[in-house]
Structures are given as C-alpha cells and as structure tokens.
Amino acid sequence: xxxxxxxxxxxxxxxxxxxxxxxxxxxxxxxxxRNFTLSEEVVSAAVFLCGVGYHELYINGVKAGDSxxxxxxxxxxxxxxxxxxxxxxxxxxxxxTLYVLLGNGLYNCEIKTWDxxxxxxxxxxxxxxYGDILLRKGRRVNIYSDSSFETGESPITYNTxxxxxxxxxxxxxxAARKAVVVKSxxxxxxxxxxxxxxxxxxxxxxxxxxxxVPAGKKILFDFGQNMAGWAHVDAEASGRTRxxxxxxxxxxxxxxxxxxxxxxxxxxxxxxxxxxILDPAHPIRNGRPHFTYHGFRYIxxxxxxxxLTAFDIHAxxxxxxxxxxxxxxxxxxxxxxxxxxxxxxxxxxxxNVPTDCPHREKNGWxxxxxxxxxxxxxxxxxxxxxxxWLHDIRESQRPSGQLPGIIPTGGWGFNWGSGPVWDSVLxxxxxxxxxxxxxxxLLLENRDAMKRYLDFCASMAEDHVVNFGLGDWCPPVxxxxxxxCPTAVSDTATYFKLVKILxxxxxxxxxxxxxxxxxxxAAAIKDSFNRHxxxxxxxxxxxxxxxxxxxxxxxxxxEGDTTKKAQDQLCTLVAKNNGYLxxxxxxxxxxxxALSGCGKGQLAMDIILHEGFPSYRHWIDMGITTMAxxxxxxxxxxxxxxSDVCRWFVRYVAGLGKADFCGRTITFSPDFPxxxxxxxxxxxxxxxxxxxxxxxxxxxxxFTCLAPADFSVALAPxxxxxxxxxxxxxxxxxxxxxxxxxxxxxxxxxxx
Numbered sequence: 097x098x099x100x101x102x103x104x105x106x107x108x109x110x111x112x113x114x115x116x117x118x119x120x121x122x123x124x125x126x127x128x129x130r131n132f133t134l135s136e137e138v139v140s141a142a143v144f145l146c147g148v149g150y151h152e153l154y155i156n157g158v159k160a161g162d163s164x165x166x167x168x169x170x171x172x173x174x175x176x177x178x179x180x181x182x183x184x185x186x187x188x189x190x191x192x193t194l195y196v197l198l199g200n201g202l203y204n205c206e207i208k209t210w211d212x213x214x215x216x217x218x219x220x221x222x223x224x225x226y227g228d229i230l231l232r233k234g235r236r237v238n239i240y241s242d243s244s245f246e247t248g249e250s251p252i253t254y255n256t257x258x259x260x261x262x263x264x265x266x267x268x269x270x271a272a273r274k275a276v277v278v279k280s281x282x283x284x285x286x287x288x289x290x291x292x293x294x295x296x297x298x299x300x301x302x303x304x305x306x307x308x309v310p311a312g313k314k315i316l317f318d319f320g321q322n323m324a325g326w327a328h329v330d331a332e333a334s335g336r337t338r339x340x341x342x343x344x345x346x347x348x349x350x351x352x353x354x355x356x357x358x359x360x361x362x363x364x365x366x367x368x369x370x371x372x373i374l375d376p377a378h379p380i381r382n383g384r385p386h387f388t389y390h391g392f393r394y395i396x397x398x399x400x401x402x403x404l405t406a407f408d409i410h411a412x413x414x415x416x417x418x419x420x421x422x423x424x425x426x427x428x429x430x431x432x433x434x435x436x437x438x439x440x441x442x443x444x445x446x447x448n449v450p451t452d453c454p455h456r457e458k459n460g461w462x463x464x465x466x467x468x469x470x471x472x473x474x475x476x477x478x479x480x481x482x483x484x485w486l487h488d489i490r491e492s493q494r495p496s497g498q499l500p501g502i503i504p505t506g507g508w509g510f511n512w513g514s515g516p517v518w519d520s521v522l523x524x525x526x527x528x529x530x531x532x533x534x535x536x537x538l539l540l541e542n543r544d545a546m547k548r549y550l551d552f553c554a555s556m557a558e559d560h561v562v563n564f565g566l567g568d569w570c571p572p573v574x575x576x577x578x579x580x581c582p583t584a585v586s587d588t589a590t591y592f593k594l595v596k597i598l599x600x601x602x603x604x605x606x607x608x609x610x611x612x613x614x615x616x617x618a619a620a621i622k623d624s625f626n627r628h629x630x631x632x633x634x635x636x637x638x639x640x641x642x643x644x645x646x647x648x649x650x651x652x653x654x655e656g657d658t659t660k661k662a663q664d665q666l667c668t669l670v671a672k673n674n675g676y677l678x679x680x681x682x683x684x685x686x687x688x689x690a691l692s693g694c695g696k697g698q699l700a701m702d703i704i705l706h707e708g709f710p711s712y713r714h715w716i717d718m719g720i721t722t723m724a725x726x727x728x729x730x731x732x733x734x735x736x737x738x739s740d741v742c743r744w745f746v747r748y749v750a751g752l753g754k755a756d757f758c759g760r761t762i763t764f765s766p767d768f769p770x771x772x773x774x775x776x777x778x779x780x781x782x783x784x785x786x787x788x789x790x791x792x793x794x795x796x797x798x799f800t801c802l803a804p805a806d807f808s809v810a811l812a813p814x815x816x817x818x819x820x821x822x823x824x825x826x827x828x829x830x831x832x833x834x835x836x837x838x839x840x841x842x843x844x845x846x847x848x
Contacts, residue, residue: 098139098140098230100140100141100142100144100180100228101228102144102178102203102226102285103226105285105361106114106284107176107222107282107283107284107798108224108280108285108762109144109226109283109285111141111226111238111240111635112224112225112240112241113224113240113241113242113243113277114146114219114222114223114224114241114277114278114280114281114503115128115222115223115224115241115243115245115247115275115276115277115278116220116222116223116275116276116278116280117220117247117248117273117275117276118220118249118276118278120220120247120248120249121249122200122220122670123251123253123254123255123256123607124249124253124254124255125197125198125199125221125246125249125250125252125253125255125386125387126197126198126221126247126248126249126250126252127195127197127198127248127249127250128195128196128198128223128225128241128245128246128247128275129193129194129195129245129246129247129269129272130193130194130239130244130245130246131191131192131193131194132178132191132192132194132237132239133190133191133192134175134188134189134190134192134229134231134237135189135235135304136189136231136235137189137231137232138184138187138188138189138230138231138232138233139184139229139231139232140184140230141182141183141184141227141229141230142180142181142182142183142184142227142228142230143155143160143180143181143183143194143225143226143227143228143341144178144179144180144181144225144226144227144228144459145178145179145180145181145196145223145224145225145237145592146166146167146176146177146178146179146223146224146225146285147167147179147196147221147222147223147224147225148172148176148198148201148203148221148222148223148281149198149200149201149202149203149204149205149221149257149387150165150166150167150198150199150200150201150221150386150387151166151167151170151179151196151197151199151221151223151415152164152196152197152386153181153183153194153195153196154193154194154195154196154197155183155186155187155193155194155195156187156188156190156192156193156819157193157195158185158186160181160186160621161179161181161292162262162291162292162294162295163179163292163293163294164293164294164295164367164386164389164414164452165201165387165389165414165447165448166179166222166288166293166448167179167288167337167448168288168448168449168484169201169202169203169448169449169504169634170283170488170504171217171283171488171492171505171688172203172217172281172282172514173216173217173241173281173283174282174283174284174491174493175283175284175286175394175487175488176280176281176282176283176285176286177285177286177287177288178224178285178286178287178288179287179288180287180388181255181328181601183227189231194225194227194239194661196223197252197387198221198222198223198258198384198385198664199249199252199255199387199388200220200221200255200257201221201387202257202504202524203217203218203219203221203255203281203655204218204219204220204221205218205243205257205258206256207258207361207362208402209243209361209362210457210459210505210506210508210509211507211508212506212508213507214507214799215506215507216506216507217281217283217506218284218506219278219279219281222278222281223241224241224280224285225240225241226238226239226241227239229239229706229819235606241275242273242275242277243275243276243277244274244275245274245275246272246273246274246275247272247273247274247275247276248269248270248271248272248273249269249270250269250270251263251264251265251267251268251269252386252387255385255386255387256366256388257387258362258368258388258458259362259365259366259367259368259369259388259389259391260343260366260367260368260369260370260371260372260385261370261371261385261386261387261388262371262372262373263370263371263372263373263814264373264384265372265373265374265375265378265379265380265383266336266373266374266375266377266378266469269376275346277651279438280619282379283781287463287628288438289480289483289484290417290480291416291417291418291480291481292416292417293414293415293416293417293447293448294414294415294416294417295325295412295413295414296325296412296413296414296415296417296443297323297412297413298411298412299319299320299321299323299410299411299412299413299617300319300410300411300508301317301318301319301395301409301410301411301819302317302319302320302621303317304408305317305397305407305408305409305714306320307404307405307407308334308403308404308405308406309339309397309399309403309407310399310403311399311400311402311403312399313398313399314345314396314397314398314399315394315396315397316352316353316394316396316397316551317394317395317396317397317409317750318353318393318394319392319393319394319395319411320393320475320721321393321440321487321721322345322391322392322393322440322441322444322720322721322722322733323391323392323393323411323413323440323454323722323734324389324390324391324401324413324414324415324443324444324445324447324454324734325389325390325412325413325414325762326370326384326388326389326390326411326412326414327341327343327370327384327395327409327410327411327412328382328383328384328410328411328412329341329380329382329383329384329407329408329409330379330380330381330382330402330407330408330409331372331374331379331380331383331406331407331408332374332376332379332380332404332405332406332407333374333375333379333402333403333404333405334376334402334403334405335376335402335403336373336374336375336402337373337374337375337399337401337403337404337788338371338372338373338374338399338400338401338402339371339397339398339399339400339402339404340370340371340372340396340397340400340463341369341370341371341372341395341396341397341409342355342368342369342371342395342457343368343369343370343390343391343394343395343396343400343455344358344368344393344396345358345391345392345393345394345396345455345732345733345734346394346733347394350374352396353396354392354540355367355368356640357730357731357732358390358456358731358732359392359456360456361455361457362457365368368390368391368392368455370388372841374436377672384412389414389447389454389712390454390455391444391453391454391635391732391734392411392455393572393721393733395409395411397409401561408586408742409570413443413444414447414461414481415443415444415446415447415585416446416447416448416481417477417478418443418446418476418478418481419476419477420475420477421474421475421476421477421776421779421780422474422476422746422777422778422779422780423433423475423776423778423779424475424742424745424746424749424750424775424776424777425639425775425777425817426745426749426750426772426774426775426776427637427773427774427775428705428772430705430712430713430716430771431672431704431705431745431749431772431775433564433716433773434704434712434713434715434716434741434742434745435655435741435742435745436721437715437716437720437721437722437723438471438723438736438738438739438741439475439738439742440467440722441722441723441735441739442443442468442471442472442475442476442502442736442739443735444722444734444736445464445644445735445736446472446476446481449485449488449503449504450464450465450468450481450485450736451464452464452725452735452736452737453725453732453734453735454734455732455734456731456732460485460502460503461501461502461503461513461518461737462489462499462500462501462503462514462518462519462521463501463517463518463520463521463566463569463681463737464657464681464735464736464737465485465521465525466518466520466521466522466524466525467681467682467684467685467737467739467740468736468737468739469482469521469524469525469527469528470527470528470532470740470743471739471740471741471742471743471746473528473529473531473532473533473740474532474632474743474746474747474752474779475742475746475779477780478525478528478529479529479533479535479538480531482525482528482591483537483538483541483592485503485525486522486526486538486541486542486772488503488504488547489503489521489522489542490522490542490545492504492505493522493545493548493549494510495548495658496548496551496552496555497545497548497549497550497551497552497553498514498549498552499514499519499521499522500513500516501503501513501514501515501518501551501565501566506546511568513565514565514566515564515565515566515567515583515587516562516564516565516586516587516590516591516594517565517566517567517587517590517682518565518566519549519565520590520593520594522542522545522546522549523542523546523593523594523597523598525538526538526539526541526542527539527597530757531754532779532781533780533781533782534755534757534782534783535782536601536604539600539601539604540601540604540605543598543602543605545596545600546594546598546601547598547717549594550594550595550598550614550617550814553591555800557591559619559624559628560588560591560617560621560623560624560625561584561587561588561624561625561628562584562587562588562591563583563584563587564583564587565578565583565587566583567581567583567586567587567680567682568581568586568641568643568679568680568681568682568683568723569680569681569682569737570582570674570681570726570727570737571678571680571683571727572677572678572679572681572709572710572727572728572771573678576680576726579641579643579679579680579703580639580640580641580642580678581641581642581643581644581647581679581682581683582629582638582639582641584628584629584646585629585637585638585639585641585644585647585684586643586644586647588621588624588625588628588629589625589644589647589648589651589653590612590647590795591621592618592621592622592625592651592653592809593651594654595614595617595618595621596614596615596618596651598610598614599611599614599615599618602614602753611724622652622653625648625653626653626655626658627656628722629644629648630648630654630658630662631654632658633661634661634665635658635659635660635662635663635665636661636662636665636666637662637663637665640665640669641669641678641679641683642666642670642673642677642678642679642687643679643680643682643683643686643687645665645666645669645690646664646666646679646683646686646689646690646691647682647686648662648672649662649663649666649686649694650686650689650690651692659667660750663690663694663696665671666687666690666691667691667699670699670703675703675706675758676703676706676708676710676711677703677706677710677727680844681737681738684737684738684740684741685740686749686820687700687703688700688704688741689744689748690812692744692748692765692767695814695815696747697749697767697768697769697814697815698767698769698770698814700748700767700769701743701749701767701769701771701772702769704741706770709727709728710727710728712738712741714727715729716806720759722734722775723735723737723738723739724738727735731819745775745777746777746779747765748765748766748767748779748814749766749767749769749772749775750766750775750776750777750788750789750790750831751764751765751766751767751777751788751790751799751801751813752764752777752778752786752787752788753765753783753788753812754804755783755786755807757781757782757783760783760806760807760808761807761809761810762786762800762803762807762808762809762810762848763809763810763811764788764799764809764810764811764812765813765814766788766790766799766812766813766814767813767814767815768790768792768797768798768813768815773791773792774789774790774791774792775789776788776789776790777789778802781802782803783804783806784803784805784830784831784832785804785830785832786801786802786803786804787801787802787803788800788801788802790839793838795838795840796838796839796840797838797839798823798836798837798838798839799811799836799837799838799839800834800835800836800837801834801835801837802828802832802833802834802835803833803835804831804832804833805827805831805833809833809835810839811837811839813839818839818840819839819840820837820838820839820840821837821838821839821840822835822836822837823836823837823838
C-alpha cells in the first residue's frame with residue numbers, strides 16, 4: 097500500500113504556496129481550478145488541502161469525501177487545519193480537472209457582536225494544496241498550489257456563515273485568471289482529525305409543496321423537529337425565477353415564520369436565508385448550501401420573481417460524525433421526550449466545535465460545553481472531538497492563565513462572558529472522558545494549562561473567595577444574570593472543585609508534591625467557603641438558593657451535621673417555591689443530583705415533571721423538540737446547556753451509577769420514581785459495557801445489570817432501607833457478567 101504524506105513545512109508546505117483571489121467580492125465564493133493529464137491508470141492518489149474558511153474539493157465534477165463545513169474553525173494564526181482526500185477512484189488516464197470552492201466561514205466573518213470583524217487573522221479565503229498521484233508503472237505526478245491555478249467567481253454569489261448563501265444556476269464560472277500567491281493564515285498546519293461534519297438524518301415536511309408556485313407566493317414547511325442542517329431542493333421554472341428559503345424555529349401569532357428572537361446579534365441584515373436563481377435550461381437538482389448551515393424547524397419558501405413549475409424539499413441534519421455509545425429509555429413519555437430533546441440539542445450543537453446554538457451565534461461557548469460534557473460522554477464517543485477542541489482552548493489561554501468565554505475567539509470574551517464556571521471547561525471535558533471511559537489521557541495532556549488557570553484564579557481570590565464572571569445563568573424569572581445564587585458562592589464552589597480535580601490529576605501523573613499542594617489549597621478554600629457562606633446552625637448557604645445548596649452538597653463543601661441540615665434546607669427551598677425549580681443552568685446540573693444523594697430522587701423527578709412553568713415538562717407541553725435557552729422560551733429553542741438532566745436520567749433514574757475505573761468497581765443507584773414503571777440505560781467505556789434496567793413487579797422491582805467481569809458491583813437504591821434479593825448471575829458476551837435482583841423493602845446497600 098502506497099503511503100502519501102504532505103511535503104515538509106510548518107506553516108506552508110515545501111514547493112506549495114497559499115493562493116487566493118484578492119480582487120474578488122468577499123461575499124462571492126471563489127473557485128480554483130487545475131487541469132492536468134495522466135498518461136496511465138492511477139494506482140493511488142491523495143490530495144492534502146488546507147482551504148480556509150471552508151472548502152469543497154471536486155475531481156472531474158465529483159465531490160471528494162463525504163464531509164462538509166471543513167475544516168473546523170480554529171485560531172487561524174496559531175493553528176490551521178488541512179484535510180486529506182483519497183481521490184484514487186476519481187481520477188482517470190487522460191484529462192482530469194481538480195476544482196476547489198472556498199467559502200468564508202469564520203475566517204472571513206463580518207459579525208461585530210463578538211469582534212470577529214476585528215480578528216487578527218481575518219482575511220479572504222485562501223488555499224494550500226498538494227496532490228500526490230502514483231501511476232501504474234510507478235511514475236509519480238505531483239500537484240503544487242501556485243499561480244498556475246486558475247481562479248474566478250463561482251455561481252455561489254453570496255456566502256456568509258450567519259446570513260446564508262445565494263446560488264445562481266443560470267451562470268457558470270466567470271472568466272478565469274491566474275491565482276495570486278498570498279500570505280499564510282499564520283498558524284501551524286495540522287491534519288484535521290476525525291470526526292468530520294457529515295449529513296445524518298433526513299426529514300420530510302409534514303405537508304409537501306403544491307406546484308406551481310407563482311411570484312409573491314410563500315409556503316411554510318414544518319419538519320416537525322428542531323435541528324441543525326440545511327435543505328436539499330429540486331426545482332424547475334418556466335422562466336427566470338428567483339426564490340428564497342428562510343430558516344427559523346418559531347412561528348408568530350399569525351402562523352408565519354418569526355426569527356426575531358434569534359437574529360438579534362447579526363445586525364438585522366440577511367439572516368439564515370438561502371437564495372436560488374434558475375431558469376428552464378438550468379433546473380436545480382439536489383441543490384443545497386455549501387458554506388453555511390442553519391438552526392431550524394421551519395423553512396419559508398418565498399418566490400421573489402418568476403414561477404416555480406415544480407418544487408420538492410427535504411431537510412438533512414448536520415453534525416460531527418460521533419458514534420453513539422449510550423442509551424436511555426423509560427416507561428414515561430415525558431421523560432423519554434425530555435431525554436430525546438437533550439440528545440437532539442446536543443447533536444445540533446456538535447458541528448466542528450461544541451456550539452451554544454446552531455443559528456444565532458454558532459459560538460463555542462465554554463460554559464455550555466462544560467455543563468453538558470458528562471451527559472455527552474455517556475451517550476456519544478466524545479474523546480477525539482474534545483481532544484481537538486481542548487487544543488484550541490489551550491491556544492486561547494493567555495500567559496496569565498485566563499480563558500475567554502468563547503473558543504475559538506478573535507479576541508472577544510476575556511473581560512466578559514467567562515469566569516470559573518465557564519472556564520471549568522478546561523477541567524470538565526477531560527474529567528468527563530475519564531469518568532465515563534476510564535481514559536486519563538486528556539487530563540494529563542491539559543494538566544499544565546489547568547495549573548496556569550488555577551494560578552489565575554488565585555490572583556483573583558481574596559481569602560480564597562473568587563467572584564468574577566457569570567454565575568447561574570438563565571434563571572426562570574428576570575434577566576439571564578438575575579439568579580438568586582450569589583456569583584461568589586458558585587465561583588468559589590467551582591474553584592474548590594477545580595482544585596480537587598487537579599489534585600487528582602497530579603496523583604495520576606505521579607506528582608505527589610503537586611497533589612499535596614492542591615489538597616492543601618482545597619482545604620483552605622473549603623474552610624473559607626464555610627466561613628463566608630454557610631450558616632452551620634441552619635445549614636443555609638448564602639443567598640438561600642436551590643443552586644447554592646446543591647453545589648455545596650454535591651461538591652463536598654460541608655461536614656457533619658451541617659450536611660444533613662443543608663439537605664433539609666434544599667428540600668424546604670423547593671417546597672417554598674411550590675415544588676418548582678428556581679435555578680439556571682448551574683442548578684440544572686447540581687440540584688437533581690443533590691436530591692438523589694440524600695434519598696430524595698422522587699422530589700427531583702417531581703420538579704422535572706411539574707406541570708406548568710417552569711419545568712422540563714412545560715417545555716414538552718409547549719411543543720419543544722430540543723432544549724431551550726431559557727425556561728420561558730424567550731430566546732433560542734436549541735441550546736444544550738440545560739441537558740445535564742439526561743445524565744441524571746441515566747445515572748439515577750435508570751440507575752447506571754458511576755464506575756470507579758481505578759478500583760474496578762461500579763455502584764448502580766436507581767431511584768425508582770413513582771411516575772415510571774420501568775427504565776434502562778447503557779454506555780460503553782474502555783473497560784467494556786455497562787448497562788442496567790428495571791421493571792416494577794408485584795411486591796417490588798426486578799433489577800438487571802451488566803458489567804465487565806473484573807468489576808465488583810454494588811447496588812444502592814436511592815430510597816434507603818430496601819431488602820435486596822439476589823436472583824442469580826451469568827456470564828454473557830465478551831466476558832461481561834449479568835446480575836439479576838429483586839428489590840423489596842429495607843436494606844440500604846448490598847455488596848457483591
């Protein structure tokens with residue numbers, strides 16, 4: 097097998113040049129073309145292509161590869177990614193054409209809200225290319241990007257990441273000129289690793305279009321599911337015709353498309369709109385965008401001029417091609433739909449980087465990713481996706497250790513939009529990989545960056561209390577920052593958690609002096625937290641918030657009788673709020689776990705399924721199919737930052753618990769909420785598969801679990817004091833052991 101490798105070079109390959117088309121209108125997608133002749137059959141051929149912002153490669157008119165929106169956005173003056181394409185089957189003896197389309201992506205983005213228009217790396221799209229072709233008789237043909245390439249305007253006459261794309265099928269490529277040698281983006285060339293963004297699911301509109309569609313006519317298509325992706329269209333026209341597809345996720349009172357809640361940061365210009373121009377000689381067959389994608393449930397077709405004599409549309413979802421490794425199901429439709437909404441929101445926001453939403457921002461908000469990390473790792477194979485993004489995070493870190501709130505960033509987000517909860521992404525992503533898969537590699541890779549960040553926190557702390565950045569964002573009432581939990585409480589609790597994580601990582605690395613240092617620092621933070629924020633007599637945490645109580649409990653910040661008092665206070669706070677939740681995205685991670693931890697998992701499920709505002713059930717009753725950004729749905733309907741409830745379903749409702757990969761033990765911890773008659777979950781790890789399921793039967797609950805044979809198993813039902821009868825065990829696939837139990841009345845824990 098012939099091995100293809102790119103030439104030597106750090107920021108540019110030897111013999112190659114970055115080329116561009118500086119004179120082109122920056123909204124137009126340029127093409128780059130090279131014709132060449134091969135004297136004999138091809139044995140093996142590869143193209144190494146760095147085309148930024150986005151690129152698509154075509155060989156003899158056929159798209160190479162099945163990935164889209166590539167390469168991933170990066171901090172282009174530090175890292176720029178390239179793709180490798182196997183084009184062996186696309187070449188032929190004789191004449192061949194290599195053709196590249198470039199799009200703006202984030203590299204040439206004009207949005208001012210996050211200072212992308214001022215990014216130091218901003219420039220028109222450009223490419224670097226090396227082709228290596230091995231012919232049948234052993235001859236090699238190489239292609240190097242240089243001014244011998246032709247370039248011009250493609251039929252994509254407008255492309256922006258947020259605005260959309262215009263394709264004019266009535267025009268071909270413009271007259272070509274020689275490409276121009278341009279400056280490198282500046283970053284180190286790195287291969288773009290898997291996973292790549294690919295098309296996934298297909299959705300048909302609930303009601304198809306009826307033809308013809310005359311000028312002035314608008315048709316609204318409902319695909320029944322909020323998603324990230326784009327439409328594929330087939331269209332014919334009787335004369336020159338222009339139509340638009342406008343994407344959105346909500347309808348106004350009159351049933352029309354309403355994007356007013358998601359176009360707020362795009363300067364009120366063109367937003368999520370694709371435009372197509374055709375005529376009788378140039379129909380559209382399987383037309384789609386190339387260098388943008390959208391967040392939507394609805395698409396509005398509007399014929400601006402001419403008439404469509406035939407029209408068909410379907411939607412395709414787009415996300416990084418991540419393997420699903422986990423599952424959850426239950427007997428309750430609301431619970432299943434909440435879990436599914438969390439999974440769909442997650443996938444909608446896994447497009448090269450973990451974004452906050454697929455329409456309004458498409459930003460890699462760190463806090464959202466930190467809060468969702470564990471549930472994503474339980475359900476998807478996230479390790480390599482996170483490994484690459486953690487590289488971007490490290491490149492964003494300032495020498496002081498400070499991190500921005502969005503990554504990649506063009507410079508925005510250091511002085512607003514960050515803080516310990518958001519910045520914890522540097523710790524939470526590697527921790528989730530370790531917790532879910534038993535793989536410590538990301539923890540060790542990022543240890544030095546973690547140390548720098550904790551040094552930054554120390555520089556911001558007074559008496560080990562930190563108070564900067566964002567807190568329990570998006571509570572039910574008031575603005576996004578009007579949360580009842582004081583930011584100093586959530587910041588200092590998070591600071592303690594991060595120090596404890598680094599103490600563990602230091603231990604894994606064999607750095608005992610560091611471990612001792614961070615354990616001592618954690619003890620000092622804990623002492624300060626209790627002195628500043630905890631009433632030991634009542635167990636109440638400053639602010640009297642559900643979030644503050646839960647964080648103190650979950651993170652081990654309390655001791656002795658204060659713990660029990662704090663548990664009672666949390667239940668009292670819920671009762672005083674008539675059983676409703678009163679927290680933002682932080683509370684959504686900690687409150688349910690804190691309740692399960694004190695034997696009150698039933699109360700957690702009652703909160704989730706409470707009828708009316710605010711609750712997860714309320715979202716479902718309002719018809720939501722992904723998770724919203726706010727409890728009252730006054731902004732985005734496709735955020736994943738509230739999705740940690742999926743983790744609680746898996747670990748506590750189904751009872752999958754948490755494996756200790758070092759100690760080779762796992763404790764299954766089902767809560768058995770009364771709303772459910774059955775539940776089950778599974779996940780994969782480096783050690784093997786873990787799964788469990790339970791079903792109510794007369795007199796109790798039958799519980800079945802599966803774990804690798806070298807793991808000892810403990811069963812700890814959430815409600816203490818139940819009698820557990822062992823029904824048997826057997827060895828099943830790949831050396832895993834299945835165990836069956838019948839859980840009656842009281843015994844708190846049984847060890848095997």
